Amino acid sequence: MTSDTPTLDVRDLKTHFFTKAGVARAVDGVSFTVGKGEVVGLVGESGSGKSVTGFSIIGLVDPPGRVVSGEVRFKGQNLLDLKAEQMRKLRGNRIAMIFQDPMMTLNPVLRVDTQMVETIRAHDASVSKADALARARDALGQVGIPAPDERLRSYPHQFSGGMRQRVAIAIALLNKPDLIIADEPTTALDVTIQGQILYEAQKLCRETGTSMIWITHDLAVVAGLADKICVMYGGRIVEQGLIDDVLDHPVHPYTRGLLGSVPGHNTRGHRLYQIPGMAPSLLNLPEGCAFQARCPKADDACKALPHITNPVPGREIRCFHPHLDQDEEIGA
């Protein structure tokens, strides 16, 4: 970390959805920090609360969902105290978001240049249209779109999926934000196109010092990109730490199980480790540890909520029975 105040400091964030069927605790006590220029991978399976965490930070949680408690400190300022108007000025300006499906974020009936100029002038009306256009062209060039001058005059449907995602990234970059929240931006793309987008994202963080939260279900993507990783399960971060530490020496039984179930060349001819059962519904999470029903180490202690502990330096986990002996077999 380069400065004392991290770019983003999330403390005990809770976002609940008050549905007719009951209260879904989608995010339930999440704390993490993102330093300047740092890439944090937020990893989890469907329904783990990773996307809702992203939406909560940028203030886009819709009813019946509501941020119930906690703090989201962006450069020292708690975003949850801001009025809607103040938040609107920050969003798309200092904090930007990239979504999974670029067709949903781009307006299909407006040309790309209209959308980009609008993004700049909405936050700073003093920029002339010509200057805004020049900045838009630079941003397109920065994310590797060939012939940006011509592409500016295209409509979103005239781009391929990968190019469209680049446009979405370029729009996120326009106002040189301090933090980008990327929600599964490469999931819908082909492998070679995903490689190109990851390359642009990596270059961006290194060159401009932008911080990034990369939300994904794909451990392998995060492995190559992130500095830090937070593994989510049932609305809580169950393990977080530096990427190498967590992936090489996972301590939480869920992280261990997840890594064991990733196929690859080391697993050829062997059975994959499988986590038994399936993820619980957020509507009726068990009391205490959400993973207890699938955990090989669970016992009566797990019926209470595990608090955050540091069994290894630089690691935060929520577990009563961490795997401290790394030679132990997965699932033992």
Add this chain to the structure above:
Amino acid sequence: MTEAMLEVRGLTKNFVKKLDLAGRIAQKLGSSIREEVVHAVDGVSISIAKGGVVGLVGESGCGKSTLGRMIAGILPPTAGDIVYKGVQLTDMSPEEARRAALEIQMIFQDPFASLNPRMRVVDIIGEAPVAHGYCKASEIHEYVSDVMQRVGLDPEYRRRYPHQFSGGQRQRIGIARALAVKPEFLVCDEAIAALDVSIQAQVINLFMDLREDLDLTYLFISHDLSVVEHISDRVVIMYLGRIVEVAETDDLFREPNHPYTIALLNEVPRVDQRGLDYKPIEGEIPSPLDPPSGCHFHPRCPHATDRCKQERPVLREIAPNRWSACHLNDGT
């Protein structure tokens, strides 16, 4: 290699968009409008040995699903032969063709779209075996319970509808439906792509168990190289309707030959690779409506020469049991 269970020779599938009336009139009047032809699969030959698992890998639009559908008998090929157990499908008697159609079954990607939402599980799985005389209508419940147990579903659930199951369970229903007619050959088209990591591991393990128990042969279609590396004996790489490389899994991942395969392997994120410097291959996947001349990969290939632009490279054996379609192998 043992005798091939299924062999495909020069299989081709073109999708033609016929001109409408206005188009035909315009053509008569000398306009340059022509019918649009997509060469989805362009002269593909593979052979699959009994008991083997062949992984078919490629990006979107490369024709891998079309090839799978032709083999499963869902799509009629435009040209070429499919030889099953030594007999050409087109030369079979109606009785033989019916048997072959039952023995080759397909498992689809989307477990939401491939199950009839208005049928109970017992009917989804039991309909085909009853119709084809594998069991009497009165014994359908016992028969279905057996099959459900084999794929790890609780037979108690057989009266439920598909929407009452999770994604992973629904995929198991799809597998059970295929297994119910005692197939010998399974075409799995992205059968695990829609599942979460921990559920994906369960289904992969199920496929491997079934292979041993029932002596099945698989064509495993996927865009995910790490899954294919885990599960396959042999890998076929496709690009824009053509096969570019075929090799034993170990050989392919140790020493890829074709520039496209090399690029693809470099792009695949892996859990054991950290802090990568991504060096993506340039360019987009060309449209199959208007594929590049010569070698389809030449506009993106770092080694392309003039010959690659003009002449289509043939797939030929470059080492025992290794095939590649690249002019570079001819030596200069």
